[in-house]
Amino acid sequence: MAAAASLSYLSPPTVMNFNHIHRSELGSLHSSVPTNLHQIRPQSYRIRCQSTSTDEVKTKRNFLDNASNLLTNFLSGGSLGDMPIAEGAVTDLFDRPLFFSLYDWFIEHGAVYKLAFGPKAFVVVSDPVVARHILRENAFSFDKGVLADILEPIMGKGLIPADLDTWKLRRRVIAPGFHSLYLETMVKIFTSCSERTILKIDKLLERESLQGGQTIELDLEAEFSSLALDIIGLGVFNYDFGSVTKESPVIKAVYGTLFEAEHRSTFYIPYWKVPLMKWIVPRQRKFQKDLKVINDCLDGLIRNAKDTRQETDVEKLQQRDYSNLKDASLLRFLVDMRGADVDDRQLRDDLMTMLIAGHETTAAVLTWAVFLLAQNPSKMKKAQKEIDSVLGQDEPTFESVKKLDYIRLIVVESLRLYPQPPLLIRRSLKSDKLPGGYNGNKDGYAIPPGTDIFISVYNLHRSPYFWDHPNEFEPERFLVQKKNEDVEGWDGFDPSRSPGALYPNEVISDFAFLPFGGGPRKCVGDQFALMESTVALAMLLQKFDVELKGSPESVELVTGATIHTKNGLWCKLRKRSHETS
Numbered sequence: 001m002a003a004a005a006s007l008s009y010l011s012p013p014t015v016m017n018f019n020h021i022h023r024s025e026l027g028s029l030h031s032s033v034p035t036n037l038h039q040i041r042p043q044s045y046r047i048r049c050q051s052t053s054t055d056e057v058k059t060k061r062n063f064l065d066n067a068s069n070l071l072t073n074f075l076s077g078g079s080l081g082d083m084p085i086a087e088g089a090v091t092d093l094f095d096r097p098l099f100f101s102l103y104d105w106f107i108e109h110g111a112v113y114k115l116a117f118g119p120k121a122f123v124v125v126s127d128p129v130v131a132r133h134i135l136r137e138n139a140f141s142f143d144k145g146v147l148a149d150i151l152e153p154i155m156g157k158g159l160i161p162a163d164l165d166t167w168k169l170r171r172r173v174i175a176p177g178f179h180s181l182y183l184e185t186m187v188k189i190f191t192s193c194s195e196r197t198i199l200k201i202d203k204l205l206e207r208e209s210l211q212g213g214q215t216i217e218l219d220l221e222a223e224f225s226s227l228a229l230d231i232i233g234l235g236v237f238n239y240d241f242g243s244v245t246k247e248s249p250v251i252k253a254v255y256g257t258l259f260e261a262e263h264r265s266t267f268y269i270p271y272w273k274v275p276l277m278k279w280i281v282p283r284q285r286k287f288q289k290d291l292k293v294i295n296d297c298l299d300g301l302i303r304n305a306k307d308t309r310q311e312t313d314v315e316k317l318q319q320r321d322y323s324n325l326k327d328a329s330l331l332r333f334l335v336d337m338r339g340a341d342v343d344d345r346q347l348r349d350d351l352m353t354m355l356i357a358g359h360e361t362t363a364a365v366l367t368w369a370v371f372l373l374a375q376n377p378s379k380m381k382k383a384q385k386e387i388d389s390v391l392g393q394d395e396p397t398f399e400s401v402k403k404l405d406y407i408r409l410i411v412v413e414s415l416r417l418y419p420q421p422p423l424l425i426r427r428s429l430k431s432d433k434l435p436g437g438y439n440g441n442k443d444g445y446a447i448p449p450g451t452d453i454f455i456s457v458y459n460l461h462r463s464p465y466f467w468d469h470p471n472e473f474e475p476e477r478f479l480v481q482k483k484n485e486d487v488e489g490w491d492g493f494d495p496s497r498s499p500g501a502l503y504p505n506e507v508i509s510d511f512a513f514l515p516f517g518g519g520p521r522k523c524v525g526d527q528f529a530l531m532e533s534t535v536a537l538a539m540l541l542q543k544f545d546v547e548l549k550g551s552p553e554s555v556e557l558v559t560g561a562t563i564h565t566k567n568g569l570w571c572k573l574r575k576r577s578h579e580t581s
């Protein structure tokens, strides 16, 4: 399937000279990063040289460096010694999403630095060469660390938190499930579910027109969340949540669980691990109840799939007549695969993991794509023009969706500006040596086992060293190849590294762009998610014109595992008039 896609987003290799910053200057770059992301505009964003490095400042910094080194070395068993240290105030961690502060410190301290707060130290990575080392070259020397601690009670031994042995077994079985015929069938599910959202909006507009109005106001983030939930339920375990049109105890339990996952990922003290807490703290009691509702539902679906099992070799499964299959879900594939017997508990963990991994992420990318388009009317028009010319008034198909090149670039550009998740989390399992980074110690940094690492995808995606106008929404940017010759060990954007790729990815960008991660633990649902988002966005813009209800600044941003809005993405929608467009 990927081979059929063109490389039209990358023109022939024209090497662009951008951000020609010499290594000697990099250490002293500084930026004023606003507290609210929506204040980051091209005009307000700037990089300036630090005016001074006086003795006083040096002394203060050395003192703090030494104190923090001592603490960190004491706690970590030594050897992060000469890594720059972030000197953030603790309030930085609470006043605003953590990744904003990580960005400030990246500009100040460089692409590999140590963040020490409380009794804990993290290494923060914003360098593609180091990211490539951790995610791909030495991937099996790291596990998910803090993330696994948080997610294990919810996802058990699902792919995301799984230990390496379990992960190897399950990835081998799950990845082949996302084969070409499955994805083709999924496009039909994407369109039929998106059609429900369109019909819902149509009905609201009809009701409005009876009162003389032509525009409705709607929280599109909530709509995308329902849409993504319906799609993931049908695609992964053939269960129709029907959440676009109704509420149910299972839907409420799913949202309750997502809410708790988010709470745990942003709460610094894991009190839920203390025995009895899950029965004493009301929100933990509710969480246990929600989990039971979902688990009972999944157990029923697994029992049903096992009762109707038709054991088949994996190659034959991938060539089934999907057009006649009543249940094309991933669960069906996993249960029917010969030689892949597994207990119900593991299957449940697999399904729960995909439910959570595939729901919020997709809803978030659609939310931010609309947010960005609504502020860029000319790009919105350009998108609608492509939709009109490729689809006319028809629904997307597996073939036509591949021709929606500009919509796909909008999706990946939205993931560049709002990566989901903004941080990838790892913990070293053994001693290792991280490459130095382009503005750090050239010899690299030795790290002991147990070092906690944040790979800041947000920093990589907005790095002034790799992107022109890093904070601007420019889907067209991927049509031009990039290279910064000053960054040693980074080979620039080169489409020949991944011929036929469906989207600009980590291989083409040599790990400067990680919309779906990279290496062996890369997102298993990347093509599913990309087509899903392309279909949903195309169908919405095919029928409606969308504007923000308030100012962009009023759309406040919060994060848990993903970046989302504080109070919804309130938009004004009106039916498109095709005569005038």
Ligand code: HEM
Pocket (backbone or CB within 6 Å): 159, 160, 171, 236, 353, 354, 357, 358, 359, 361, 362, 365, 415, 419, 420, 421, 424, 425, 514, 515, 516, 517, 518, 520, 521, 522, 523, 524, 525, 526, 528, 529, 530, 533
């Ligand atoms: C726009 C939507 C999506 C985005 C941005 C996204 C992003 C990611 C990223 C960045 C990772 C790597 C995490 C890491 O290295 O720590 C990941 C892993 C994963 N994603 Fe996605 N994802 C999306 C949709 C989906 C969907 C639709 C599914 C399933 C149907 C899915 C299933 C998974 C799973 C199972 C993993 C863990 C893979 C492993 O460890 O082997 N994701 N995703």
